Amino acid sequence: MPTLFRxxxxxxxxxxxAFGAMFAxxxxxxxxxREMSVVIPASKLQPGGK
Structure with missing residues (x-):
């Protein structure tokens, strides 16, 4: 059992x-x-996806 305990x-x-590193x-x-901008295609803005 010493090897299992080790x-x-x-x-x-x-x-x-690992827990200490995540906590730190x-x-x-x-x-x-910082500022972020996302370009949305015009096809996504139209109702019904047309």
Whole structure:
């Protein structure tokens, strides 16, 4: 059973590191807002798609 315990402990440590990295990214990285424009074809604006 020591190998199973070592495997589970390794998975738990890796999961903790992944969670910590995601938490750090969500906390410390601020997105930069910027303007966005999307071109919509005229055929999409017409009723009935004609």
């Amino acid at each position: 495997f589970i402990a390794t998975l738990a440590i890796l999961a903790g590191l 990214l969500a906390t410390f990285v601020e997105p930069t807002p």
